[in-house]
Amino acid sequence: MNIARVIVDVPAKQTDRAFDYKIPSHLEGVILPGMRVVVPFGPRKIQGFVTALQAESDFQQLKSISEPMDLNPVLNQELLTLGEWLTEKTLCYKISAFQAMLPAALKAKYEKKLVMAKNADRKLLPERVSALFQKTEEILWDDAVKSGALPLLQKEASNGNIEIIYQVKERVKKKKVKQVFAAADPNKLADYLQQLPGNATKQKEVLEYFLHEEGPVDQKELFSLFGITSSTIKGLMQKGLLGQRDVEIYRNPFGDREFERTEPLFLTDGQRKAIIPILNSIENNRHETFLLYGVTGSGKTEVYLQSIQRVLENGKEAIVLVPEISLTPQMVKRFKGRFGNQVAVMHSGLSAGEKYDEWRKIQRKEVKVVVGARSAIFAPFENLGIIIIDEEHETSYKQEENPRYHARDVAIERAGNHKCPVVLGSATPSLESFARAHKGVYHLLTLENRMNNQALPSVDIIDMREELREGNRSMFSRKLLEKIKDRLGKKEQIVLFLNKRGHSSFVMCRDCGYVINCPHCDISLTYHRYNQQMKCHYCGYEAPVPNACPECESEHIRYFGTGTQKVEEELAKILPEAKVIRMDVDTTSRKGAHEKLLDQFQDGHADILLGTQMIAKGLDFPNITLVGVLSADTMLHLPDFRSSEKTFQLLTQVSGRAGRHELEGEVIIQTYTPEHYSIELAGEQDYDKFYEREMMVRKIHRYPPFYYISLVTVSHEELMKAVSVTEKITQYIQSKLSAGSIVLGPVASPIPRINNRYRYQCLIKYKREPELGLALKKVLDNYQQDIATGGLSVSIDLNPYILM
Ligand SMILES: Nc1ncnc2c1ncn2[C@@H]1O[C@H](COP(=O)(O)OP(=O)(O)OP(=O)(O)O)[C@@H](O)[C@H]1O
Ligand SMILES: [Zn+2]
Numbered sequence: 001m002n003i004a005r006v007i008v009d010v011p012a013k014q015t016d017r018a019f020d021y022k023i024p025s026h027l028e029g030v031i032l033p034g035m036r037v038v039v040p041f042g043p044r045k046i047q048g049f050v051t052a053l054q055a056e057s058d059f060q061q062l063k064s065i066s067e068p069m070d071l072n073p074v075l076n077q078e079l080l081t082l083g084e085w086l087t088e089k090t091l092c093y094k095i096s097a098f099q100a101m102l103p104a105a106l107k108a109k110y111e112k113k114l115v116m117a118k119n120a121d122r123k124l125l126p127e128r129v130s131a132l133f134q135k136t137e138e139i140l141w142d143d144a145v146k147s148g149a150l151p152l153l154q155k156e157a158s159n160g161n162i163e164i165i166y167q168v169k170e171r172v173k174k175k176k177v178k179q180v181f182a183a184a185d186p187n188k189l190a191d192y193l194q195q196l197p198g199n200a201t202k203q204k205e206v207l208e209y210f211l212h213e214e215g216p217v218d219q220k221e222l223f224s225l226f227g228i229t230s231s232t233i234k235g236l237m238q239k240g241l242l243g244q245r246d247v248e249i250y251r252n253p254f255g256d257r258e259f260e261r262t263e264p265l266f267l268t269d270g271q272r273k274a275i276i277p278i279l280n281s282i283e284n285n286r287h288e289t290f291l292l293y294g295v296t297g298s299g300k301t302e303v304y305l306q307s308i309q310r311v312l313e314n315g316k317e318a319i320v321l322v323p324e325i326s327l328t329p330q331m332v333k334r335f336k337g338r339f340g341n342q343v344a345v346m347h348s349g350l351s352a353g354e355k356y357d358e359w360r361k362i363q364r365k366e367v368k369v370v371v372g373a374r375s376a377i378f379a380p381f382e383n384l385g386i387i388i389i390d391e392e393h394e395t396s397y398k399q400e401e402n403p404r405y406h407a408r409d410v411a412i413e414r415a416g417n418h419k420c421p422v423v424l425g426s427a428t429p430s431l432e433s434f435a436r437a438h439k440g441v442y443h444l445l446t447l448e449n450r451m452n453n454q455a456l457p458s459v460d461i462i463d464m465r466e467e468l469r470e471g472n473r474s475m476f477s478r479k480l481l482e483k484i485k486d487r488l489g490k491k492e493q494i495v496l497f498l499n500k501r502g503h504s505s506f507v508m509c510r511d512c513g514y515v516i517n518c519p520h521c522d523i524s525l526t527y528h529r530y531n532q533q534m535k536c537h538y539c540g541y542e543a544p545v546p547n548a549c550p551e552c553e554s555e556h557i558r559y560f561g562t563g564t565q566k567v568e569e570e571l572a573k574i575l576p577e578a579k580v581i582r583m584d585v586d587t588t589s590r591k592g593a594h595e596k597l598l599d600q601f602q603d604g605h606a607d608i609l610l611g612t613q614m615i616a617k618g619l620d621f622p623n624i625t626l627v628g629v630l631s632a633d634t635m636l637h638l639p640d641f642r643s644s645e646k647t648f649q650l651l652t653q654v655s656g657r658a659g660r661h662e663l664e665g666e667v668i669i670q671t672y673t674p675e676h677y678s679i680e681l682a683g684e685q686d687y688d689k690f691y692e693r694e695m696m697v698r699k700i701h702r703y704p705p706f707y708y709i710s711l712v713t714v715s716h717e718e719l720m721k722a723v724s725v726t727e728k729i730t731q732y733i734q735s736k737l738s739a740g741s742i743v744l745g746p747v748a749s750p751i752p753r754i755n756n757r758y759r760y761q762c763l764i765k766y767k768r769e770p771e772l773g774l775a776l777k778k779v780l781d782n783y784q785q786d787i788a789t790g791g792l793s794v795s796i797d798l799n800p801y802i803l804m
């Protein structure tokens with residue numbers, strides 16, 4: 001087996017296949033599938049992934065692998081196979097699929113070093129290896145290769161004594177602590193202890209300690225243990241009795257914080273009924289997908305926790321996905337509180353180094369549970385017992401760049417490989433999932449009641465047009481204001497929610513109605529109050545607000561729309577006594593700010609929590625009795641067939657923050673379109689009715705879940721080129737499809753120009769087209785040349801969530 005199949009790091013059509021390389025004899029047995037290697041490719045040396053080993057090749061005169069980049073595979077066999085699957089399902093290059101499964105630290109430029117593992121037993125290392133580590137804690141990879149001790153080092157790596165460290169060039173440093181250890185054998189220590197003068201009490205204590213203590217100890221700890229400083233141990237070190245060294249430790253984004261341990265709660269009847277089939281499936285190693293449909297505050301999380309507990313008892317591992325936005329400290333607390341340091345956490349707020357550290361904990365089997373956002377679905381566990389996706393309807397589970405995968409699909413595929421259950425949880429399941437549950441593809445589990453049978457909060461819908469007609473020009477309806485005052489009086493807490501998505505503060509001339517657009521994109525610029533700039537969210541263009549209208553020169557040019565800051569200012573004017581905590585992108589950008597603000601709110605330091613999407617989910621505070629939604633309909637008018645669904649889901653989620661414990665909750669939803677069914681039914685908190693209604697709409701318009709859709713977007717600097725290519729693609733696809741399928745296009749994209757590139761698209765709707773993937777791949781192949789060198793871009797999404 002001295003031939004390696006290698007996928008090289010050149011994302012292009014011609015290189016999207018495995019190349020054969022010879023494994024030089026000194027690396028035989030060292031190179032394994034799933035490892036990254038350096039290989040000669042043309043005149044260069046590049047990175048590649050070994051996907052398989054074989055004895056023979058169809059090609060003669062193979063080039064040799066230059067060197068391995070890993071001591072142990074970074075992708076296990078299952079993930080290698082998953083990569084192939086991902087390639088097929090999303091039409092991405094194999095190399096992109098593999099890279100998507102690894103933390104950025106392994107993708108980026110790096111420097112490689114070998115270090116002793118934290119708990120390595122130096123005494124047991126082979127001489128040649130310990131010789132290498134005699135004078136230094138870390139060995140540059142190149143030196144290790146030159147030393148010829150690679151097979152030995154690899155063996156020690158699999159024994160857990162040596163680790164390979166990838167240092168990302170972007171200033172990611174390994175975190176270190178100083179340790180003190182006994183550098184001489186116990187006899188010597190004892191001898192010296194005898195000789196010490198009677199007044200050297202501190203030194204004596206320290207030596208005593210090391211006589212009984214085997215391993216090295218954290219220097220800080222040692223100092224505080226004996227109330228000493230470095231001068232006490234200095235002499236002992238000079239005598240060669242004690243040694244000191246730097247040791248790398250994991251970055252811990254949660255500090256040394258102790259999470260208060262929680263015990264499993266006694267399940268309610270509803271919870272018990274829901275968990276039994278899940279536990280069954282765990283016990284019988286059965287692959288099954290559950291949809292846990294439970295109203296807000298019905299105790300879904302406890303069901304997750306106890307399912308995971310069973311999985312851990314069986315010696316297996318668990319992945320829990322939560323949407324980025326609800327990966328709050330509160331959420332993390334619930335998992336760490338139950339499972340302590342068996343939990344790794346992965347989300348985009350971590351630095352590249354922190355993410356890499358969390359990933360290594362999984363890789364080294366030091367944790368059993370990962371709680372994370374979308375990409376945590378690729379956690380390199382080898383013995384998965386359950387995959388849980390909380391808030392399964394969230395669109396952030398879809399990746400909007402290559403590979404354009406949906407984490408739900410990956411979860412089901414991986415759970416199939418591991419013969420374990422998937423649990424999709426939501427109070428407002430996606431239409432796709434609920435439809436599948438109805439058809440029996442998923443196993444539906446329902447939690448109908450809130451804990452303690454607390455009623456869902458009552459919801460009032462306020463027509464803001466009516467308010468305006470009656471002379472109320474404020475952003476608060478009279479009713480909402482009255483309720484806020486009432487809660488302030490009772491010392492109960494209030495959540496005010498501002499739906500920012502799809503709604504920007506744009507700059508408009510009050511005299512002629514001119515709206516300032518981005519000069520490079522066909523979309524209005526967004527006003528940013530903190531620096532008085534207008535910014536394009538698509539290309540990054542920025543400009544100050546002009547003093548006069550570019551069109552009519554009027555000076556009445558203003559920004560429109562309500563930002564959280566503006567709401568905060570207005571609150572300060574009309575309710576100066578209310579203490580407000582504002583949570584939005586601006587106030588939570590600093591690390592830890594998110595948690596601090598929530599803690600303050602929880603501790604009762606504020607009456608009102610004012611925020612955007614980030615406060616809509618997951619909050620579980622007992623004292624919240626009023627939720628106000630300031631503008632319910634800002635998302636409704638986006639060119640997106642899911643806009644009603646998203647509006648309904650969001651309103652239901654926010655409403656669910658009120659009255660979760662003893663106190664009853666109330667919700668006020670302000671809107672300009674109270675007659676829209678998504679708002680009306682959110683008011684009734686009736687998911688089932690909404691589902692029926694929306695299914696009808698989808699059926700009529702032939703959208704998912706009745707039809708699958710795929711989107712082809714073409715962009716080019718020249719309008720004509722974009723149009724003509726889209727036209728050809730549309731014709732070609734049309735010719736390949738069966739009669740029942742529909743191709744819409746070519747049409748200009750809803751945002752017809754971004755960054756000076758014109759955008760055209762065609763949308764394909766179909767029920768069954770087994771050949772579509774192949775046809776679309778042909779399209780990509782066909783335009784390969786133009787894409788590589790002609791400035792053309794063709795992007796294909798087989799399950800689009802953003803149609804812009
Ligand atoms: N069996 C139980 N006994 C007592 N309290 C429970 C039990 N199960 C859950 N709870 C408590 O009920 C509250 C609501 O539960 P939880 O947050 O898990 O609901 P959820 O369905 O995940 O809600 P949401 O979808 O709104 O986030 C929590 O404070 C939780 O600790
Ligand atoms: Zn004007």
Ligand SMILES: [Zn+2]
Pocket residue numbers: 518519520521536537538539540541754755
């Ligand atoms: Zn722009």
